[in-house]
Structures are given as structure tokens and as C-alpha cells.
Amino acid sequence: MQQVNKKHLIMKKSILGIFIGILVLGLGTSCKKYLDVNTDPNRASSVTPQLILPQAITYTAAVLNGYNSYGAQTGLYCANAGGYGGFGESITYNYTTTGTGTWGSTYDNLEDYQTVLNTSAGNNLYSYFSAAARIMKVLNFQLLVDTYNDVPYVDALKGSTKLTPTYTAGKDIYKDLASQLDTAIAEIAKGDATPGVTPLGSSDVLFGGNTTKWKQFANTLKLRIIVRGNGKVTFSNTTFSADGFLTTDALINPGYARDNGKQNPAWNTWAYAYTGSAGNKAWMPSQFIFGFYDGHSIYDAARGRAIYYQYPSTGINRLGVESNTLVSSPTGGFWHASANRDGKANGNNYGILKGPNAGYPVMLAAESYFLQAEARLNGIITTGSTTDVLFDKGITAAFNYTYQLPDGSVTVKVADTVAAYKIKNLSNPLVDFTAATSDAQKLEAIITQKFIALNFVESYEGWNEYRRTKYPSIVASGDGYKTFASSVSESTRPDKLPTRVMYPVSEGTYNGANVPKNITPFTSLIFWAQ
Amino acid sequence: MRKIVSLLSMLMVLSTLTFAQTRSISGKVTDANGNPVPAASIKKLKGEGAVAADQNGNFKINVKNGDVLVISSVNYATARIPVTASNAYTVTLAESVSAMDEVVVTAGGIKSKRKEIGTATTVIQAATLTAGKATNIANGLQGKVAGFQISGTGGGVNPSFRLILRGQRSLTGNNQALVVLDNVVVPNEVLGNLNPEDVENVVVLNGSGASALYGSQASNGAVIVTTKKGRKGLTTINVSNTTTAEQVAFYPKIQTKFGAGGTAYGLDANGNPYPDYLENQSYGARFDGVKRALGPALEDGSQDSAVYQFNDGHNKFWNNGVTSQTDFSISNGDENSTFFLSGQYADVTGTTPGDKYNRATLRVNGTRRMGNKVMATYSTAYTQNRYDITTETGSMYGNMLNMPSNVDITKYKNWRTDKFANPNGYYNPWYQNPYFTADNYRSKQRNDYLTANVELKFTPIAGLDIIGRQGIATRNASNKNTIGEFNYTYFAEHTDASSKTDIPASVSDGSSYSTNLLTDFFAQYQKKVNKFTLNFIGGAQLTQNQSKYVNVSANGLVVPGLFNVSNGVGTPGASESNYMARQVGAYGDFRIGYKNFLFLHGTGRNDWVSVLSTQNRSFFYPSADISFIATDAFESIKSSGKISLLKFRAGVSKVGQVNLGSEFGAYSLAPTFGGSANGFPYGSLAGYTVGNLLVSNNLKPEITKAFEVGVDLNMFNDRLTSTWTWFSSKTDDQTVNTAVSSTTGFTSLLTNTGQTQSQGLEATLHYDLVKNSDWSVTVGGNYTYLDNNVNFISADLTKLALSSNGSGASYAVAGKAFPVIMGFDYKRDNAGRVIVSSVTGLPTKTDAISVLGNATAKNRLGLDGSVRYKQFRFSVLLEYRGGYQIFNSMGTEMDWSGTGIRTAAYDRQSFVYPNSVYEDPAKPGSYVPNTSVAIANGNGNNGFWTDGINRDVTSNYVTSGDFWKLRELSIAYDVPTKIFGKSNVIKGMTVSLQGRNLFLWLAKDNLYTDPEYSSAGSNNNGIGITGLGSAPPSRFYGASISFRF
DSSP, X not given: OHHHHHHHXXXXXXXXXXXXXXXXXXXXXXXHHHHOOOOOSSSBSOOOHHHHHHHHXXXXXXXXXXXXXXXXXXXXXXXXXXXXXXXXXXXXXXXXXXXXXXXXXXXXXHHHHHHHHHHXXXXXXXXXXXXXXXXXXXXXXXXXHHHHSSBOOSSTTOGGGOSSOOOBOHHHHHHHHHHHHHHHHHHHHHHHTSTTOOOXXXXXXXXXXXXXXXXXXXXXXHHHHHHHHTTTOOOSOOOOOTTOOOOSOEEEOSOXXXXXXXXXXXXXXXXXXTTSOBOOOSEEEBHHHHHHHHSSSOBOHHHHHHHSTTTTSOOOBOTTOOOTTSOBOOTTOSSOOOSOOOTTTOOOOOSSSOOTTXXXXXXXXXXXXXXXXXXXXXXXXXXXXXXXXXXXXXHHHHHHHHTBOTTSOBOSOHHHHHHHHHHHTTTOTTTOGGGOOSHHHHHHHHHHHHHHHTTTTSHHHHHHHHHHHOOSOOOTTSOTTXXXXXXXXXXXXXXXXXXXXXXXXXXXXXXXXXXOOSOOTTTOOOTTOO | OOOOOOHHHHHHHHSOOOOOSEEEEEEEEEETTSOBOTXXXXXXXXXXXXXXXXXXXXXXXXXXXXXEEEEEOTTBOOEEEEOOSOSEEEEEEOBOOOTTTOEEEEGGGEEEEGGGOOSOEEEEEHHHXXXXXXXXXXXXXXXXXXXXEEEEOOOSSSOOEEEEESSOOOSSSOOSOEEEETTEEEOGGGGGGSOGGGEEEEEEEOSHHHHGGGOGGGGGOEEEEXXXXXXXXXXXXXXXXXXXXXXXXXOOOBOOSBOSBOGGGOBOTTSOBOBOSSXXXXXXXXXXXXXXXXXOOOTTSOOEEEESSOOXXXXXXXXXXXXXXXXXXXXXXXXSEEEEEEEEEEEXXXXXXXXXXXXXXXXXXXXXXXXXXXXXXXEEEEEEEEEEEESOHHHHHHHHHTSOTTSOGGGGOOTTTOTTTSTTTOSOSSSOOHHHHHHHEEEEEEEEEEEEEEEEEEOSSTTEEEEEEEXXXXXXXXXEEEEOOBOOOHHHHHSTTXXXXXXXXXXXXXEEEEEEEEEXXXXXXXXXXXXXXXXXXXXXXXXXXXXXXXXXEEESOSSTTOOOGGGSEEEEEEEEEEEEEEEEEEEEEEEEEETTTEEEEEEEEEEEETTSOGGGSEEEEEEEEEEEEHHHHOHHHHHTSSEEEEEEEEXXXXXXXXXXXXXXXXXXXXXXXXXXXXXXXXXXXXXXXXXXXXXXXXXXXXXXXXXXXXXXXXXXXXXXXXXXXXXXXXXXXOEEEEEOOGGGTOSEEEEEOOEEEEEEEEEEEEEEEEESSSEEEEEEEEEEEEEEEEEEXXXXXXXXXXXXXXXXXXXXXXXXXXXXXXXXXXXXXXTSOEEBOTTTOOBOBOSSOEEEEEOSOSEEEEEEEEEEETTEEEEEEEEEEESOEEEETHHHHHHHHTOBGGGGTTTTSOBOOTTEEEEOSSSTTOEEEOSSOOBSOOSSTTSTTTSHHHHTOGGGGEEEOOEEEEEEEEEEEEEOGGGGGGGOOOOEEEEEEEEESOOEEEOTTOOSOOTTOOTTOTTOSOOSEEOSSSOOOXXXXXXXXXXXX
């Protein structure tokens, strides 16, 4: 009986075993097909350089918009407005987090350019894409160095192969950036010589596929790097290609429109959302910049009226001054002069905030001329127009940009307006170059005019140039027209200004071993700063 | 189930005993409903001659007067019947299962006797689960199971719960217990959408070993919910209603001395700050009973005002909520089938003004036997819930805390009609009227759930069952979030530096579904061979999870009040995502029993998953456990009379879990590109951006290895029952989604690295103080000790941010408890005293974040008691958690606004920082106690309390998380049926009163809110942080009436 039972059991066990075996085997064969369902139906897993570049350049406009706010809010171009409080370190300059938001977006944007470079490497058909991405990469890295000094460069953008990138000295980065621009110009030449090369075409939302302008942009960017690094960096090659420098404003415009997420970033931040609701109202123009229009420093009512709402009764303030009686911003802000305050219809203005469809400036022609003027002055370039000619061209280009409508047209007679400006400020060396006799005066005039040209457009460049040259001149003990330093500055420096913003907390957290230590907002200098 | 001595047997005890000679008597054994109990054993207390009842419960036995019959049967309480003069007996057995013979549903829906199980298992019966009449089962389980931490992570009309068994294992992946409903693995959220009255019991498998058969999701333990089935030969209809009130149980502590204003507006002759009509911060004048202007004058010249005296309007802002829950069920059964049908409707209004919720559930369960060999089982439930709530609880709460404590918030209720409450005339230009916020930012959500399981069991020969099962859990949902338009008047926008600015209307409309399919096919063979019982199972399982989400949105709505995406300006926002993941499992299970006291059990399972790469998609994991019933093996232990049960058990297991993130981890292996960044596409121009997630190219499952040992000990004839379990587990190859430096070009990385560990003790102990026909009193409780740590993460990654809110963050840090709270502290000397400046008296914030506390409760205790006296039943449950800290991010808001009680700690005067030191000028590096150097500015808009030196220092808001909660209290009365007369229509009626979370005792330093809350939500491991996003904690109390027909 027992024997039988055992047999029975063994049989049952083997039946079970066979059963499981068949089951597993059957599953094994059909398993693979059943399980191969992990292809992402939601997001692209590979794209071409043509698809990345337009987004990357458009992203740069958004990144620059962040830098513009950071530069302007040191007091250069704007101050805290009525109706808001809690400005904290924005007005004490005791920075911990202010301005650090641009770090992440810049590197994020850089990864897009790096991907264009990686995917077009070794493929001459993509030479133009590689060149454009390389130039834009230089632009972004210069922004980083000018803001944070030493930053990850050599080790950066390498994904999982370098999870904690080391920092490269700002100086060394500058040197390489200049060389990269030479490489980019060479790449364009290589593209020109490659039959069937992929044209930039509509992917180029900066120059519309015009490679000459890309070369001019590369030259001008190189000029900016060399002028700023002059005397501190030993550049490998300080010559420029024959293509010359930018003569027109470099504007990014993928097709900005009053639409969901598609507005000019500056308009979107400071004027109106596409729904017509108000942008940021917490800031208003600073007294200091206002002085360059209302006669405290320079008489320039024409541009004042073109730029500011209700000029000359525009609400202005000095950074740091908080009071119940402070004027609050009108809906749409102070930086567009139009009396039409309907956010659903406003636009098509000249001035700074031109409209939701206006291009976003990467570099103004005025900046190109002022850079050339300075380079001519200090001998970095020795041929072409003379300093005074370049200075005047810079002013004209600045006026021209101010009077440009979103579609690029200029209906005002710029030459006449510039002439009137010169007459009104005759013998003021900041305007009248003949009155500037010493090189120092000439430099002051160049930088000051650039400072005005970049008002709330490339505010970071205004701030960089101040830190490098100490122009426009300020009187630390003076009022808001004499200095842009915050009235409640905690800076220990004589000029009461900060020297830099901090590295973001995220670097301390995720890259703590490498991030430079003992950085302070009042003692640590960018390598080219005074 | 309680042992209830039948009335009949009691009557028999009272009968007189007369004869003493041997004679034959007959009897019938029935259950409480009169159905025969077949095969019951009938023994005499003393002497030989045991018999068994036949199929119909009938028996015959030879007795003599004075004998006592002991009648026992599996699943019934043993009855003792003294033999009387009568020759015919009817023995009614109360249903009960001795702890060890209780049949427990374990992994895969397999039923095992408790004595066979070598791992910790807790069964919660329906009566215990629903004692507090919670609408959510998770609520009903809180504090009742050792080792099971159930935290309500938010308030609101349908709170979310986080279900964690034996601590957290996965660093950034899922740690929540697997929820199994009627043998089908279902998403966690189903638990909150199940009618608790439908539940027959809940089995909690604490460890991964016990649940290994469920597949790779089981490493977190499992909660197995079994719903009710009909009973043979009995028709029961239940109807009941429960009405529950909800009331805020704890308010953040607010200072009651100072009103609006601040030092920024100048000081009076006495150096006190002026009150200010515009300032929202409460750093103004001391309450003096004077009525002052509040806000700027309106366009019509009128002006709001408030008296400078404390007004507890902050607390009155919250409503009393009401929950009404109506239940219906009918069940029936015959020889071949059972049937159970139920319905429930619950209607909830919350404590947050305007928040509403309702839920309706329907269920049909049944079984049908077809011939001798086929058995069909089905359980089907449909649930729909509807939310109508504000989306802005956090900002509404923040707005409220920014109102000075002298202002009566409740007078701003009618913002549509009251000019001072209307946003145009509301006194505060920076913070909205909270009533307006609650009304203007709304969300309507709809969720429909269908959960079903059909099972066919084929029994070709005795002992062999072949079972096929198909389960489905599907959710169909939609939501519409709306923001109403508000256009301010020109006057309002430009008065007194107002920052009021128009609100454009917007709408966001989403819909989604998710469907989980589970197919099981397995065979089970059971055989008894001499002293051995054998049980083999082999099977396969297919799982398919699929979901889809579509969302469209529009802003700047043109026609007011028309919340439709076609009514916006510009291009509507649109998004779509689809997910699918599959898994194949093959498993085997054997259980060998020896002489009913030694059981060995082993499982093995291999999974193949679609979400990993081909070379890593297959993984195998085994488990084994052993159970030894010493009291059955050695009669001598039992016969000593003290120990009635002694069981030793032990288990080891290894379980793999794929933890690639949300949506089943689908499509996580490849880097991706986004096509809608920065406004793209612009017309025909497309543009893509590189995604920010880096993925390691060799992702593998996380492997949890665990062991547990335990003892079940019952004493004094089972009056004392206890279970003791020590567990330990280690999880390796953590799949970590970690932030990386953005300079890599990416912001996060998905990789395998790290190890966590948890170990601890789970114990339950209950004692029947009194047990007789009138009284039964049981007290006891459960205790959990948990030591949950991160052993290491990776060489270059020693800490991992899990969640953050304000300056506090929840981190996994190598070598520390999992998780810990990190943030900034004050610089301190070696003795931990705060270092202050010898000039200003001000402390300094640390440069880097440090560990400020452990966020997981080390000790948890649930204490319960139940008393029955005749028809009265009373039960109570208390829960304690201790040994951990929380960070309360609302503290910074309260200190900013000046309503926080901390800000008045020194009466707004200059003060010496407590327990502080400053550097000895004579001896640099050594510190002397500071008793004199005071912080000058203990007041004001720019004083210590509002400055970063207070508010940015995380440690100021890290408090003990310890609490005691009176979780449940209930008293029920079974109304005697005789009062309904002889009609016999109503067979039973019960009335009860019950309360949940009636009292909350927090640690003294916790001024803020319920430490159970987690601002990271219920699915995030970054616990330990509370925020403003949750309404304050509530207490619930109500009454129920139920009828049985």
C-alpha cells in the first residue's frame, strides 16, 4: 500500500514537473516578442542637428533674458518698484542665491549645442551646423566665465563619463574660446568647399542661414573675448578673419508671436503674458540710467521718450530705497513707451520692449562698433575705421536699434536724431568724442555709450564692462544719479558694489569637491575685473 | 472572531444532573445559523470514546451523567456540554478559529493554515477594520499591525496614505506595500476607493519572503484584501448609515499679542513700532484694544478697520466637515453557489471651505460550483469618485497665516458682495483673501474604477487543482482645473503702491486611463502521505500594465465663466503620453508538513520584464521558511498548562524589484529629446531639446535579501496571545534617480548603486482579562522597533536628495538613518551651543547643510482594548510614534508674517540668544557662555525673526515628530431583536458611536502640524517634511445605525 502510494506520488510529481517545464519552455519562446514593448511612444530618442539647432538658439534667447535681469538688477538699469518688499539680498548684495538661476539653464542650453557638435563631428556635410553650434557654445561659456569666473569647461558636458566635472580657470577658458572661434570660421570654409553641404536654412533662427554673418559674429565675439581678456590672457591668435565684424544687430527670432510660450522672452517677462496679464511689476528704471536721458549726465530726451513710459515722469528709484510712497509699476511695466496699455493689443513699439514678436538681441551692432572702437584705441586692431568713426557708428547703431520696430523697419530719421543728440550735448566728452582728449576719457566715452546702448537689452554686458573698466563713472557717496549702488548695500568695497554672484547651491551639493571655495560677493573678482 | 459561548450550552450548564449510568445520546452540531457542521469531533472531557459527527452534523455517543462533552471542529470555537437528563442535544458552535488553524490567504491566493506559515502574517478581520467607520481602508488599518506604518500624508476630503512595511528599502524607487485585492495585484490607490464594508479580512504579509510569489513588486510586503462572499443557506440584508463630523484637531500656534505693522514704518516715542494700515506683517503695535484702519481707503472713501486685540479667526477659517456614508448589502448562498451584492455612497464635505467629495461603490461577488470538478469564482467592483476642491490649499493657507492675528478672517467670506472682502477692496495687496483663493482656483476630478477577478478551478482528481484566473484593475479619470478671471479696477491697481494685478482665466482639462491586467495559471497538488503533508504549486503569470494621459489647456479665456479649452487665446497647450509594460513570471512553490507540527516551505520565481534591456530582463529569486509548533511536537509543554501554543518560525528570501520610476518604469533606458521646449514648434519650424536624464546602460533590478525569525506564544489557554518577529533585510543594486551637477549637461542620473538595510522587531500581545457570557475584556497592543539605514550609496555620491521644501530637505545619506532631514543650522561650539557675535549677539548660519534629524519613527506602539458587556461593545485604539524628527516648512511663513508664536517668545524685545556662547577675545578658539550680549533687533520687518538668520536656518523648524493619537474609539449596542416584535423582519439592529483621531498629542516643540504629513506626497520616499499644502489635521466623530434583515 505504501509502495503504491509512493509511486503514485512520484508520478504526480513528474507530471507536475513536465507541466511546469512545458509552460516555461512555451513562455521562453514567445516571451521575447511579448516583452519587446519598451520603445518610447512619447518622446523622440534620436534627432538630427537640423532639429536641435533652432531650439538651442531659441533657448539661448531665454538664457540671455535671465542674464539681462541679473545684470540690470545690480542697480545698473533697474531698481525695486513700489508695491513689493522682501528684496533681501537683491538690495543688500549679500548674495547667496541671486543670479545663480542662470547657471543651470546655460549648461542645459550648452548640452544642446554639444549634441549638435557630437552628432555632426566627422561629417563635413554638417560643417555649418557644427560651426554655428561652436560659436553659440563660445557665447554661452563666455557668459558663464563673466558671471562665475572658473567654471567646468574641459570636463563639462560629458554626461555620465564625468559626473563631477572639475573647474577650469576662467583665463584658460577664454584662451580656448578664442581658438574655438577660429575653428568655427574654418568649419564654415570647410562647408563652403563640401559639395552637398547641408545649408543652415530655416534651422538658423539667428542669421537666416547667412554664413557670412556667422563669421562676422564669430569675429565680433572673439573681439569681445580678446578686448576683455586683454593683458590677462595669452591668446594663440589675435587676428580676425577677413569677413569683418557685425554691422547689423544679431537677433534671434524663430517666429516669436503673441502666443502660448512663443513670445519674445523679454516681452514675456517684463511686459505682458500672451493672455494680456501683467509681467513682472516688481522693478522700475533706476535713477542712474535715467540720468543719461534726463540731463543729469546726458540730455537724450528723444531716446528717453522712445524707451520709457510717460517719459520724463517715468517712475524711477534707486536700488534699495523702499517706501510706501514709492510708485508702483503700471501694467506692462515702464520699458515700453506706448500709451496703449492693453496687454492683448500692445506691441509694435520701438524702444526696449518692442513687442511679443520682436527678435531677441544676442549682440547689437552698436556693441560691435564700440568693441572695435576700444580695440582700435588700445591697438588690438590697427586697420579700418578710426576710433572716433567707430564711436559715432556705435551711437548711430544704438539709435537705430532703439527706433527699430519688431519687423526690423525704422521709420524715424535716425541720422537727424543722432545729430540733434550731438548738438544738445556738445562738448560733453561722453557724447562728443572730440571733447574726450585723454585715452582714459575716450575709453570712458566708449564704455558709457555702450552702457547706454545696452540699457536693459544686454544688461549683463553693461555690468561686465563696468567691472572691467569702472565706467560709467560713479560717485560712491552720491545720490541715485551718481551711483547705481544700492542704498542699503552691505558691500565692503569702496564703490559699495558686489563683485560677483555665488556658485549655485547645487554645485556645492553635487560637485562639492570641485567647486571653488571661499568665494564672497565682495572680495572675489572675475579674472578680468578690477 | 470572538469565541461566543452559545446560549444553549449555558442553559444546559444550569440543568440539573441526576443519573449516573452509561447510556447513548444523540446530537446535532450546527453553526450559529442552524446549518449543520459536518465531521465535528465529539470527545469526553474525561475518559475514552470519541466519535465524529456525520455529514449532516449528527452524532451518537455513549455517556453517563456528569460527563462533559467537548465538541470541536476546524474554524469553530470548541464547546463544552455537560450531559444532562436529556437524550437529544443540539450543539451550536460559534464560528471561531483557533489562531493556528485559521486559514490565511497568502501569496497567489493560496490558502494556508497559519501553523504552516513560517513568516510574520497578521490578519485583520472586518469588525476590527471598520470599528472607526473610516471611508478609507488604510485609515482603518492604522496602528493595528505591527511593522506596518501607515501615514496619512495629507489632509483633505480623501487623504492619501503611505503604506510602508518594515521600513524603506529602495532609495528612490517604490517602497509601498503591494496591494492585492481578491488575488489581483492592484494599484495602491484602489485601497482608498474600496468600500470598507465589503471587506471580509485583510492579511498583511510583512516581509518579502511571504510574498515572494507575487513577483517583483513583492519585496515591499503585501496587503491582501479579500472581499465578502455569500454564505450557504442564509440570506442576509444589511442597511446602514454613518454620519461623521470632521473638525480640525490641531492648529498651528499663533502669537496673540501683536498686530499689523512694523519697524519699517517708524517707532513711537516709547520705541515701539507704529501700527500700519497697509502692512500684512504682524510686527506692529501690541494689542491695545484700539480700532485702527486696515488697508488703504477704497475708491468710495470707505475704509476697513480692525481692533488691535486677539481674534481667533485663523482657527475659525476651517469648516466642520461632514461625511455621510450609506451602505447596503445582500448575500445569499445555496449548495452550489454564493452571491454577495453591495453598494455604498459616501458624501464628504471637508474642513477646507468649499471642498467636496463623493464616492459610490457597487460590488457583486459570487461563486458557482458546476458538478464536482469545476468551481467558478468572480468578484467585481465598480467605484466612482468625484472631487470638487481648491487647487490652492497651500497658497490659501499661506495667505491666511499672513493675516494679522487681530483680523477676523471670517468676515472676508463674502468676497463677491462685500467690498472689503472683494479683491479690489481687500486690505492686503500682497496676499489674496483666502476665501477668494479657495473659490477662484478649483479642480473637479472624476475617477471611475473597475476591479474584477474571475477564476475557474478545475479539480480533475482529488488533491489536484488547476486554476486559471484573470484579473483587471482599470481606472478611467478626467479632471478640469480652472482659474477664474479677475480684473481689478484701475484704482485698486494703483492705490498705495499696490501690486495687485489682473488674473486671466485659464482652464486645464485632462483625461487618462490605466489598465492593469493579471493572468494567472497554476496547478496545486496536495497529498497526505503517512506523517507528511505535501503541497506543490507550479504556475505562470502574465502582467500587462498600460496607461495613457492627455491634457489640454488654454489661458486668457475670452468669454468669462466659459471654462472650455476652445475659449482661450493663442495656441492651446497639449500633451500626450502613453505607457505599457509587461512581465512574465513562472513560479514554483512547495510545502511539506511533518506530523502537523513541522512545516518546510520554499518558493522560486523567475521574472522576465519588458522595461529592462534584453540581457538584464530575466531574474530568479527564491525564498524558504520553516515553521515548528513545539506545543504539538511535545505534548509535555502543553500539558504543563501554562503554555498553550509555542511556535518557532524562520524565513529567508531574496526578491528582485525593478524600480525605474513612475508609470511602471517604462521607456527609462534611453535618453530622449523633447519637442515642445521654448515655444516649439513655431509654425512649420520644429525644434528639439536634449532631455536632462542620463541613464546608466546596465540597469538591473534591485535585490532585497531578507531573513526573519519569530515566535508565536500563547499562554493560559490562549488567554494570552503573542507574536514576536525579528527581521532584517538588505537591498542592493539600488536603482537611483539622483540629481547630478548640471555642468554634466544633464540634471539627473538613473543608475544602480547603493545599499539600504532595515531591521527591527515586531511584537503583538493581547490578553483576555475577562471572558464570560456577559463580559469579555481584551487589552493588548503591537510594538515595532525599526532601524532603517542607508549603508552606502556610491563612492562619489554620499548623499541623495529625496525631496525638499523651503530650506529643509529629506536625504538619503550613507551611514545614516533612512531618510534624514538636512538643512542649515547655526554654527555651534563643540558642546553644541550656538556661537554668537560678541558684538551683535547674532548667531551665524552654517556654510553647508548638515544632518538635522532622523525622519523615520524608531518606535511605534499601538495599544488597543475591547470590552463587550452583553450587547454593548466598546473598543479603543491608541498609536504612538517616537524617536524621529520632522521639518515644518510652514514655520518660515509664520515667522515672516509675524503670526508665529516663536516671534513673540521674547515679547518682541531685544534678547540674549539662549544657550549661546561667543569666542573668548583673549583665547581665540575657545568660547565663553553669553549672558549679556543681546540681539538688538528682536522685532520688526527687518529684525531677527524675519531675517534670514532666523528663517533660513532649517534647524529652527526641525521639531520632534513624536506623537500619541487616539486613533479610534467606538461604542456599539446591538439592539435586542425582540423589540421589533414577532414579525421577524428585522433580525438585528446595531447603533454605534465612533471617533477617529479624536485627540492628538504632539511633542511640545512641534508648533505646526501633524507629523504624519509629508509635503512630498504619498509616493515619495523623502518623508519628514510638512508643508502648507495640507489642511490642518482633523478629528472625526460620528454615529452609525445598521439594520440586518
